[in-house]
Amino acid sequence: MTLEPRASIPSVLKPGRYFMQGDEACAEGAIAVGCNYYAGYPITPASEIMEHICRRFAECPGRVFVQMEDEIASIASVVGASWAGARAMTATSGPGLSLMLENIGYAIITETPCVVVDVQRAGPSTGQATRPAQGDVMQARWGAHGDYEIIVISPWSVQDTYEQTIRAFNLAERFRVPVILLMDEAVGHLRENIQIPEQTEYLTRFKGAGKPPFGQAEVPPMPSFGDGASLLVTGSTHDGWGYRRTSSAEAQATLVERLTGKVLNHIPEIVCTRTHECQETDLDVLLVSYGFSARSSLGAVREARAAGIRVGLLRLTTLWPFPSGAVRSVGRRARLVMVPEMNRGQILREVQRVLPEAKGYNRTDGEVITPPEILSAIRGEVGR
């Protein structure tokens, strides 16, 4: 399996320091990594991504922007463009993600690289469009029907949003999967300084003419429409060349096992986590968090340490496939593991599969979790 060249290309924005919104950083990261097709539909709190891309694409020749009639059409046209050779992306929020999921499933079975951004807001349904939440963690993982694996990344800052958008595009090309960038309203609308580097990592699509585009290799080559490959792309169960095999048990099992295996067999390459203040071999408390909640968690860590409690943070950037290895190895060093998140414990239950005693700290009122309330929860648990 060759997926080279893995190249480094000059950044589109002039390198240097910028003051930028999370949504804008997402758009700039996409532009930096060569996103040349964007289709979207207006939705709060993700619209700024589309607005920024629209303005910037007009300045960058060869990139196509279209506002589609709905979210279903947006993701459909993204998949169509990806097969025509584009590095394609769409962005939405919870209600739009609900509409996109059937075609995200289509992207899974047809192994179409694309990036879907979900800037989470409070739900269910219309909920509170301008309020932050992290309620789409399980929807991002399981929203489409059937057995599959998907890559979901959750950035925690404006800088991280820029970098993880770049990573999302490269992972999508590397594994021929849709990648969901799971932001939240608080990160999307956050403004802070970011540093644009000189170079951007760029993974080129492997086209590999003459080889089956849907089989044999774990990640098969992907020619584009118009390359003369006579592509047979279908959302039905298919063989290596794309012929429908809708009643073959072997074809179904082979396809599902390869589609899931190509993600699960490469967890070290996909999973990204980071520890903060976990220097001691034994910790009083380990916080496991992600997205905006990880920022508040880090604040709580610092305040707790000032009060003499040994608290660390394990920050999850990759949410799916779930980084259970990192959670296990760091979590074992702590007397108590606590998972702050803006939902009713969607990641907590994953943590509990590894560390059954883990406790949650949850908010579902459309407000961000603050450092003092996490600190107070920590104090309550450790009795100090």
Next chain:
Amino acid sequence: MTGCQPKGPEQERGAGIERTGSTTAIRRYLRPRAIPTPFCAGCGHGILMGAILRAVDGLGLDFSQMLFVSGIGCAGWIPSPHFDTDTLHVTHGRPVAFATGAKLFNPALKVVVIGGDGDIASIGGNHLIHAARRNINLTVICANNQIYGMTGGQVTPTTPLGARTLTTPYGNAEPAFDLARLVVAAGASYVARYSVWHIRPLIRSIQKALQNPGFSFVEALSTCPTQYGRRNDNPSPLGMLQAFKESCITLERSRTMSQEELAGKTLIGEFVGG
């Protein structure tokens, strides 16, 4: 748009049995492994499939630079897997939206959407009218057999008033869409309707649709004796074709007829861009 230009007259005349548009000539557009087709005996979609390939052959288009996009339903199987070029067989109702992405990113592709009335006009109706409004350079061919054939024969938005289907056992209580007029109103620059009985005008209209540099829509009335005809007192394939012959009136002729004479008739012809 290189590779999508019509051939000169010398090539079009062809030689011997490889005559342009002949059955022998259009076989080369098919994947041998995909034959025979899965269509039921008497299905009109085979006639339409032939008409599309004859239209392509007649224009001398570079088949390798054509992309056929289709959704779920019997008509979705016309190009996929039969056509030996790029085919994209997508989710139910969404082929026009997928096609929009491919065409916008690579305008050199000649992109054709083929779908049934359920796919294009029911679940996919929103994408159809918006693509027509944009007047994007796509050709959409709707194989309208007035029924959901693949799922067993349920009513569609184009099933005639009063027709019996699995889900209208006492007759359809809802009026049908006039698809051609709907797409005209939405802004398409070429719209035609013919049936698979009217094969020569159907082929010509597909050719005009393929050459029109905007959104083109061909409503091809097709037959489903299996799911529609047998529930509506017309179970034979030939009988269904003859019904088209009798019920279809050209737009020109319709102008000389009274409202009473036109009752129950279907207008065929070029509605815009002829």
